[in-house]
Amino acid sequence: MRKIFIADAHLRSPRDRNYRTLVRFLDTLPADTDTLFLLGDIFEFWIGNPRPVYDHYREIVECLKRVRGRGVRIVYFEGNHDFHLGDFFKEQLQAEVHAGGAECEVDGKKVCLCHGDQLNRADYGYRALRFALHNPLVRALVPVFPRRLADRIAVNLSRRSSGQHASRKSRWDYPAILENFARERFAAGCDLVVTGHFHLPMEIREGGRAFISLGDWITHYSYAQWTEAGLTLERFD
Numbered sequence: 001m002r003k004i005f006i007a008d009a010h011l012r013s014p015r016d017r018n019y020r021t022l023v024r025f026l027d028t029l030p031a032d033t034d035t036l037f038l039l040g041d042i043f044e045f046w047i048g049n050p051r052p053v054y055d056h057y058r059e060i061v062e063c064l065k066r067v068r069g070r071g072v073r074i075v076y077f078e079g080n081h082d083f084h085l086g087d088f089f090k091e092q093l094q095a096e097v098h099a100g101g102a103e104c105e106v107d108g109k110k111v112c113l114c115h116g117d118q119l120n121r122a123d124y125g126y127r128a129l130r131f132a133l134h135n136p137l138v139r140a141l142v143p144v145f146p147r148r149l150a151d152r153i154a155v156n157l158s159r160r161s162s163g164q165h166a167s168r169k170s171r172w173d174y175p176a177i178l179e180n181f182a183r184e185r186f187a188a189g190c191d192l193v194v195t196g197h198f199h200l201p202m203e204i205r206e207g208g209r210a211f212i213s214l215g216d217w218i219t220h221y222s223y224a225q226w227t228e229a230g231l232t233l234e235r236f237d
């Protein structure tokens with residue numbers, strides 16, 4: 001059976017090319033797909049259990065419901081743009097939701113999956129922000145927070161993150177960070193390692209083990225899949 005891994009679509013508007021392309025991709029998943037792993041930042045910003053659902057995300061939510069309706073299991077690993085998702089995605093999509101990385105078994109292989117936003121241990125500013133946003137108090141306040149104010153904060157945080165992307169990329173050696181993580185997980189006994197966050201399609205293969213950094217659905221339209229042929233990095237045209 002086929003397993004699909006995607007991350008970092010950063011969806012905003014249904015009119016955007018990446019939004020339309022992702023809907024098309026999900027609606028045409030091969031019939032033998034049994035699991036869809038969403039490794040974070042599928043949305044540009046989503047916190048908590050919005051009621052009603054954000055207007056601009058209705059279409060992608062309905063698309064994911066169609067995927068689930070075809071019997072595909074959905075596993076969501078929260079990112080740095082989408083978190084505190086448990087209630088909504090469990091209720092609406094019967095999804096399995098992870099707040100951080102996790103290890104699982106796939107066809108007898110030990111697999112490590114994560115969004116990847118915690119891999120850069122030297123980025124102390126982001127680590128402090130993540131700690132603040134992911135704490136239980138914020139989670140408890142999300143349902144009672146005024147929707148208009150929450151949306152305004154979301155837009156500001158999104159702009160801040162996007163504006164810092166280029167400077168972070170020039171400051172940090174992303175390939176080295178990813179390679180170090182891959183080798184750490186290999187040494188810990190993982191056969192397969194998949195991560196997102198860095199918007200950098202990348203593969204490392206060593207002694208039967210495989211690491212894939214997923215890239216994104218903004219410029220690369222890249223994803224990974226697991227089939228009887230193994231773990232491969234693909235692009236969707």
